[in-house]
Amino acid sequence: MVIGYISFFVFLTAFLYSSVGFGGASSYLAVMSAFNVTPAFASTIALTLNILVAGVAFINYSRRRYFQWALLWPFLISSIPTAFLGGMIRLSRTTYELILNGILLYVAFRLFFLSDNSKIENDNAIHLPAKQLAILLGGVLGLISGMIGIGGGIFYHL
Numbered sequence: 001m002v003i004g005y006i007s008f009f010v011f012l013t014a015f016l017y018s019s020v021g022f023g024g025a026s027s028y029l030a031v032m033s034a035f036n037v038t039p040a041f042a043s044t045i046a047l048t049l050n051i052l053v054a055g056v057a058f059i060n061y062s063r064r065r066y067f068q069w070a071l072l073w074p075f076l077i078s079s080i081p082t083a084f085l086g087g088m089i090r091l092s093r094t095t096y097e098l099i100l101n102g103i104l105l106y107v108a109f110r111l112f113f114l115s116d117n118s119k120i121e122n123d124n125a126i127h128l129p130a131k132q133l134a135i136l137l138g139g140v141l142g143l144i145s146g147m148i149g150i151g152g153g154i155f156y157h158l
Contacts, residue, residue: 006035014053023054025151026104039096043087043149050151074134079142079152086146100148107154 009031017024025046032042061067091099129137141155 002035006031006037010049014049018053018057022057022153023050023151025050025149026107026154029100029148029150030104033097033100039091039093039149046149047087047151054151054153071128074129074131075138075141075152078135078139079145082139082142083146083152086143087149089147091147096148099144100150103144103148103150103154 010028013027013031014024017027028046028049029042032045037045058067128134141152144150145152145155
């Protein structure tokens with residue numbers, strides 16, 4: 001019965017997140033955390049689903065020529081290996097939940113109270129960050145992503 005509820009909420013959030021181009025790992029983790037799913041299992045499931053859902057979004061955005069390799073590669077070269085290392089780190093349940101809930105609450109706060117939607121509508125140009133900064137941030141965010149099983153897309157709002 002519980003698996004049915006988890007499946008329903010995960011499917012619903014996957015549908016909603018994919019409609020705006022996100023993978024949804026943060027929502028999957030929130031749902032599984034609410035049902036006391038163990039962190040190791042939850043992060044594995046969330047990252048797997050995140051890859052599938054974000055992969056569909058990536059294909060659609062690439063087809064429409066929104067993808068910019070120059071923006072992505074500096075983040076990839078450091079985030080992939082550090083996400084792998086982060087996945088090997090076993091956190092206590094308390095530490096895991098503190099980090100996960102802290103990130104989710106902070107991002108929710110930013111989205112609801114500090115978001116400036118007029119900037120998004122008026123600024124269509126993408127500004128490339130310095131490569132060294134992107135590599136450093138990619139490594140840090142990859143490590144955190146691997147440790148808690150959250151996708152990197154959520155960090156866009158930090």
